[in-house]
Amino acid sequence: MAPLQKRALYSFVIGLVLTIALIIVLVLQGDITAFERDLSLRLFMYAVLIGVPLIYLVLVSLTLRKPTQFDERDRLIIEKSSRAQWLAVIFSLVVWTIALTEIYRDQGQVPVVFLNLIFMSALIISALAQSLGILVGYWDMNRNG
Amino acid sequence: MGRIENRIRRLRFDHDEMTQEELASRAGCTRQTIIALEQGKYVPSIELAFRIARALGASLEEVFQYEHR
Numbered sequence: 001m002a003p004l005q006k007r008a009l010y011s012f013v014i015g016l017v018l019t020i021a022l023i024i025v026l027v028l029q030g031d032i033t034a035f036e037r038d039l040s041l042r043l044f045m046y047a048v049l050i051g052v053p054l055i056y057l058v059l060v061s062l063t064l065r066k067p068t069q070f071d072e073r074d075r076l077i078i079e080k081s082s083r084a085q086w087l088a089v090i091f092s093l094v095v096w097t098i099a100l101t102e103i104y105r106d107q108g109q110v111p112v113v114f115l116n117l118i119f120m121s122a123l124i125i126s127a128l129a130q131s132l133g134i135l136v137g138y139w140d141m142n143r144n145g
Numbered sequence: 146m147g148r149i150e151n152r153i154r155r156l157r158f159d160h161d162e163m164t165q166e167e168l169a170s171r172a173g174c175t176r177q178t179i180i181a182l183e184q185g186k187y188v189p190s191i192e193l194a195f196r197i198a199r200a201l202g203a204s205l206e207e208v209f210q211y212e213h214r
Binding site (some may be wrong): 001002003005067068069071072073074117141142144 | 177
């Protein structure tokens with residue numbers, strides 16, 4: 001398994017665990033507005049969502065510096081995975097926009113908590129889609145060349 | 146459409162059975178790329194092709210061949 005492929009797999013698993021953990025935390029809080037009321041919960045979420053990707057990026061950039069760890073083939077796969085990443089993020093934003101518009105149309109305004117949720121989901125979907133794109137890229141390249 | 150083939154595996158063995166790891170290190174790429182090249186599942190850039198040829202002490206044409214169909 002290529003070093004980048006290994007890291008993409010770790011990233012995908014960590015991303016999934018993080019997503020499930022966040023959903024559990026939100027569900028345990030009772031309803032979605034609890035997130036808006038609880039400052040400590042919000043700060044914890046921001047710290048996790050910004051801190052984990054930052055730590056991961058630093059670790060990846062440190063370990064994938066050598067050409068024997070990361071080369072043109074890996075770069076090609078990353079470029080392809082970026083397309084999947086952007087498509088997934090745009091698709092999620094389209095879903096959020098349609099859903100919120102239709103649900104809150106009568107009230108004429110959307111609760112501010114959804115800004116946070118859109119931000120979190122975009123970050124998570126972006127990370128998961130890139131990891132998945134990299135894994136699919138390796139699988140496809142090993143299969144079809 | 147043509148197809149680019151290579152003799153990397155053959156040339157590695159001609160060089161005292163040079164390992165894939167060693168060739169990757171000399172050419173500045175990952176071992177997985179050498180594996181993909183030997184299996185014909187990846188076509189390298191011109192730059193990498195030159196580096197591999199140099200690492201094997203051969204010319205570009207000795208390592209890579211273009212098969213026209």
